[in-house]
Amino acid sequence: MTDPELAIGYHASHEQFRPSSLLQLARRAEQAGFDSILSSDHFHPWSWRQGESGSAWSWLGAALQATSLSAGVVCAPVQRYHLAIIAQAAATLAEMYPGRFFVAVGSGQLLNEGICGESWPPKQERNERLREAAAIMRRRWAGETVTTAGPIRTVDAHLHTRAAEPPALRGAALSAETAEWLGGWADGLITVARPPEDLRDIAAAFSRGGGAGKDRYRKVDLSYARTHQEAAAGVHDQWRANILSSTVLENLRTPAQFDAAAAFITQGDVTGEVRLSADPEEHIKWLKADIRLGFSRLYLHNVNRDQDAFIEDFGNEVLPALTG
Numbered sequence: 001m002t003d004p005e006l007a008i009g010y011h012a013s014h015e016q017f018r019p020s021s022l023l024q025l026a027r028r029a030e031q032a033g034f035d036s037i038l039s040s041d042h043f044h045p046w047s048w049r050q051g052e053s054g055s056a057w058s059w060l061g062a063a064l065q066a067t068s069l070s071a072g073v074v075c076a077p078v079q080r081y082h083l084a085i086i087a088q089a090a091a092t093l094a095e096m097y098p099g100r101f102f103v104a105v106g107s108g109q110l111l112n113e114g115i116c117g118e119s120w121p122p123k124q125e126r127n128e129r130l131r132e133a134a135a136i137m138r139r140r141w142a143g144e145t146v147t148t149a150g151p152i153r154t155v156d157a158h159l160h161t162r163a164a165e166p167p168a169l170r171g172a173a174l175s176a177e178t179a180e181w182l183g184g185w186a187d188g189l190i191t192v193a194r195p196p197e198d199l200r201d202i203a204a205a206f207s208r209g210g211g212a213g214k215d216r217y218r219k220v221d222l223s224y225a226r227t228h229q230e231a232a233a234g235v236h237d238q239w240r241a242n243i244l245s246s247t248v249l250e251n252l253r254t255p256a257q258f259d260a261a262a263a264f265i266t267q268g269d270v271t272g273e274v275r276l277s278a279d280p281e282e283h284i285k286w287l288k289a290d291i292r293l294g295f296s297r298l299y300l301h302n303v304n305r306d307q308d309a310f311i312e313d314f315g316n317e318v319l320p321a322l323t324g
Contacts, residue, residue, distance in 0.1 A: 006291060008319055009036035009070075010311070011219060011301035012063070015045035016238060019054035023062055025307050030067045032315025033323075037063060038190075038219060038299035041075040043112040046241050047262070048255050057089050060101070064093065070100040072217075074172050074190065076108030077133045078126075080116055084157045087137040094163035104190045104217075105134055106172035107250075114253045123250070127178070131185060134169055141166035170217065174246045176205035183209025190217040199293050217297040218290055222275040222283060224313070225306050234304025235274050236267040242303075243273040274303060280317040287322055 010029035012022045026037055041056040056073050064071055071093075077086040086103070093101040107126035114120065121129070132152050139146050145158040171186030173179040179189060179202045189206045191199070203216055221242070223235035241262035242249070252258050270276075275286050290298055302310040 005296055006323055007035050007297040008033075008287075008322055009038055009297060009299040010034040011299045012037050012039045012059075013301060013303075014040050014054045014056055014059070015042050015047075015050045015052055016303075016305065017307075018052055019059045019062075022054070022059065023066055025311065026063050026067055026069065028308075028311050029315075030069050032311045033319040034300075034311075034315070035069060036297065036299070037067075037069050037071040038217075038301075039063070039071060039073040041073050041112075043080065043115055044255050046111070046255060046258050047238070048259060049237060050255075060093060061096070064097045064100060070102075071097075072102040072104055072170070072190075074104045074106060076113060076130075077103075077105050077137065078129045078152060079108060079113040079118060082154075083133040083137055083152060084140070084154055086133075087140045088159060088161075090137070090167045091141055091159055091162050094165070094167040095161060098163065098165065102168040102170060102187075104170040104172050105130055105186075109250050110253050111249075111255070111258070120251070127181065134171075134185060138166070138169065168215075170215070173202060173206070176201040179203075179211075180205035180209035182206060183211030183214075186211070186214070188215030188217065190219065192219045192221065196289060196293065199290070199295075203294050215297065216295050217299065218295040219299045219301055220275070220287065220290065221301050221303050222277075222286075223271075223304050224277065224280075224283060224302050224310050225304060226278055226309050226313070228276075228278045230306065231276050231278055231304060232267055232271055234306060235276055236265075236270050238305065239274060239303040240265045240270045243270055280313055283314070284318055284321045287318070291322070 039056045042053050045053050077083040090103045107130050110120050129151055140159045148154050168187045170188040170190050171182035172190050183206045191202050223231040225231040241258040
């Protein structure tokens with residue numbers, strides 16, 4: 001039986017496509033039956049081959065206006081941004097599009113945050129700053145005037161424009177340890193591609209940490225094309241650096257460094273890590289397994305450049321099998 005609350009979203013990858021192209025893809029995704037958007041938020045792409053990096057916050061307003069889809073963004077609200085600016089941007093979108101916008105927060109990657117020229121804190125310190133940032137943003141969304149003198153400094157910050165209902169503030173986790181830590185304070189969880197046993201651990205840890213009953217979302221990295229060869233070549237070209245360990249992904253500074261680190265990753269290495277198939281039925285099987293793990297929203301990211309076939313074929317075959 002299909003969960004009536006199940007939602008299948010489209011991932012808008014700013015690292016791979018120009019903002020104008022992504023806007024057209026979002027419209028097409030809505031027409032095909034996707035019901036939401038997840039936006040990346042990068043200053044640099046992962047690789048020079050991807051070659052793009054539009055502003056997610058500029059784009060989100062246009063995407064919400066151009067479609068009736070709900071939308072979320074995963075961002076790091078400290079270092080590259082001051083959290084006051086993220087709180088203001090999120091409140092503005094939530095006011096303009098009530099009930100249609102959420103923000104998910106994470107501790108970030110040096111690839112994006114390094115542009116500030118500041119030191120790159122260890123993970124524990126980044127997590128502490130993230131939790132403090134989340135608490136301060138919520139106080140601002142509630143109408144408080146906030147002054148803090150701790151690691152995150154702000155003086156007399158007051159949001160004069162707020163939404164009647166503040167945006168949901170979810171937490172991004174790549175490990176069970178982080179998921180458990182998020183469970184007590186985030187409104188929900190979002191995670192990414194992992195083997196089923198890791199996903200079970202992440203979901204259980206989130207519940208154990210206080211997240212029982214809260215939303216669990218997943219970004220699903222996959223490679224679909226109408227031939228296996230095209231899907232395999234596309235994932236190797238566009239996404240091979242992303243199979244590196246989370247420690248590496250967080251701590252390399254430039255796209256050139258990612259390209260160098262991934263230089264010896266073969267096509268076979270990538271296809272063992274990313275869901276790759278030219279058969280929609282196989283993708284249906286994988287996605288149903290995600291649903292059984294308790295994820296109520298799946299954001300599908302076709303990591304190769306062939307978005308046209310992906311949107312058309314998944315709209316015709318995959319989405320109806322999951323939500324029909």
